[in-house]
Ligand SMILES: O=C[C@H](O)COP(=O)(O)O
């Protein structure tokens with residue numbers, strides 16, 4: 001992994017939470033990012049599940065202090081489009097060797113999804129030491145992650161899928177977890193109804209939890 005990639009991992013590790021956002025239209029991207037920043041998380045993984053995803057990445061990439069990743073990247077072509085739009089890092093639900101190869105060849109941090117020891121063996125083959133554990137809760141949550149990571153002591157994880165306020169802390173307490181991903185702070189209903197204050201509230205609570213507090217401490 002290059003210095004650039006390691007620095008990007010360090011930034012994600014410092015934030016401890018990566019909000020996963022599926023954006024309905026590009027018009028809400030700026031206010032969504034403002035709300036995340038107000039809550040204390042200047043970062044988003046924008047999924048390519050909607051047409052507006054790439055345009056939102058492009059818009060947010062103009063903000064120097066905001067880390068913007070692309071999620072749901074299924075192939076190398078999409079990775080290239082996301083990077084061309086200004087994505088700082090690439091995330092995928094699964095392990096596509098061609099996507100990973102393209103990212104490594106282009107000095108772009110890629111965090112592919114893994115769900116088994118076989119996937120982890122592939123990640124090792126590519127020299128990766130950070131992967132996404134997805135879908136975390138459905139796969140067995142913290143006990144599964146502990147069991148899975150046992151034979152791979154150098155591997156770090158970004159669990160995503162089913163993580164909410166009530167289970168965030170138990171994942172973050174694991175030394176092999178650099179950060180957790182999740183959509184609960186930017187629920188699709190918040191964006192659809194323009195409830196940006198709810199994004200601020202959920203994000204503020206999450207940041208507090210990540211720092212060991214409890215939402216009731218607010
Ligand atoms: O599809 C899954 C999302 O990327 C993240 O999962 P989540 O909605 O359970 O947080």
Ligand SMILES: CC(=O)C(=O)O
Pocket residue numbers: 047070071072073091092093094113132134160
């Ligand atoms: C779920 C996930 O990992 C993604 O959409 O990138």
